[in-house]
Amino acid sequence: MIDAETGYWQSLTGVILAEQGLEVRQLYSERDDRVLFADLCFTLNAGDVLQIAGPNGSGKTSLLRILAGLSSRYEGDIYWQSHSLDQQRAAYLEQLLYIGHGAGIKAALSPLENLRWSCALRGLKQNDETIFQAMAKVGLQGFEQQPCYSLSAGQQRRVNLARLFCIPAQLWILDEPFTAIDQRGVAEIELWISEFADAGGAVLLTTHHPLAMQRPLRVIDLGAF
Numbered sequence: 001m002i003d004a005e006t007g008y009w010q011s012l013t014g015v016i017l018a019e020q021g022l023e024v025r026q027l028y029s030e031r032d033d034r035v036l037f038a039d040l041c042f043t044l045n046a047g048d049v050l051q052i053a054g055p056n057g058s059g060k061t062s063l064l065r066i067l068a069g070l071s072s073r074y075e076g077d078i079y080w081q082s083h084s085l086d087q088q089r090a091a092y093l094e095q096l097l098y099i100g101h102g103a104g105i106k107a108a109l110s111p112l113e114n115l116r117w118s119c120a121l122r123g124l125k126q127n128d129e130t131i132f133q134a135m136a137k138v139g140l141q142g143f144e145q146q147p148c149y150s151l152s153a154g155q156q157r158r159v160n161l162a163r164l165f166c167i168p169a170q171l172w173i174l175d176e177p178f179t180a181i182d183q184r185g186v187a188e189i190e191l192w193i194s195e196f197a198d199a200g201g202a203v204l205l206t207t208h209h210p211l212a213m214q215r216p217l218r219v220i221d222l223g224a225f
C-alpha cells in the first residue's frame with residue numbers, strides 16, 4: 001500500500017477481480033521472416049505476476065510493446081476485461097502503465113518536470129506533493145529539481161520507476177525494470193511488484209534477473225518457441 005491519502009493501490013483491490021484481466025489468444029509475431037512466437041496464449045488477472053523469459057532476441061520486448069499498444073506487428077487476439085482491444089483500446093491504455101527498457105526520461109528536464117509531464121500525458125493533474133512522495137519512495141529525495149542529465153544511470157532509471165507511484169493503473173508492463181538498479185533497489189522493486197499484485201494489480205515483466213518474490217510467479221519462456 002503506497003499512500004494512505006490517495007489510496008491508489010488500495011483502490012485497485014477488487015477492481016479487476018470480478019472481471020477478466022488481460023487475455024492473449026493465439027498471438028503470433030515474426031521479424032525478418034523469423035518467428036518470435038506462435039500460438040501464444042495466456043491470461044493475466046488481478047494479483048497475477050507473469051515473467052516473460054527468454055534469451056536475447058527471443059521477442060520479449062516485441063511482445064511487451066504489442067501488449068502496451070505500441071506495435072501492431074502481430075496476428076491473434078488480445079482481450080482486456082473480456083473485450084477485444086480493438087473495441088476498447090483507449091480504456092485499456094488508461095489502465096495500463098508501461099515502462100520500457102530505455103531511460104524513458106528527457107535528460108534536460110528535472111525529475112519533477114519529467115514526472116509532471118508523464119502525469120499530464122495521462123490527463124492527470126497530480127500535485128507536486130504526490131510526485132515528491134514518489135521520488136522519496138524510489139530513493140531520490142533531494143534530487144527532484146536537478147537536471148536528469150546530471151543523475152547516474154540507476155538514478156535516471158529510478159525517475160522512470162517513480163511513475164509507478166504517480167500514475168494509477170491496473171496493469172503494469174515492465175521491460176527490464178531492474179536495469180542499472182543496485183542490489184537493494186532490486187529487492188525494493190520486487191516488493192513493490194508484490195504489493196501491487198496483493199492490492200489487485202496485475203504485472204507482466206521481463207528480466208534476466210532471477211526473481212525472489214514471496215508470491216506465486218508464472219513464467220513464459222519465449223526461448224521455447
Ligand SMILES: Nc1ncnc2c1ncn2[C@@H]1O[C@H](COP(=O)(O)OP(=O)(O)OP(=O)(O)O)[C@@H](O)[C@H]1O
Pocket residue numbers: 031036054055056057058059060061062063
Ligand atoms: N526495430 C527493429 N527492427 C528490426 N528488427 C528488430 C527491431 N526490434 C527488434 N528486432 C528484432 O526482433 C527480434 C526480437 O527482439 P526483441 O527486442 O523483442 O528481443 P528481446 O527478447 O527483448 O531481447 P533482449 O533480451 O536482448 O532485450 C530480434 O531478432 C531483433 O533483431
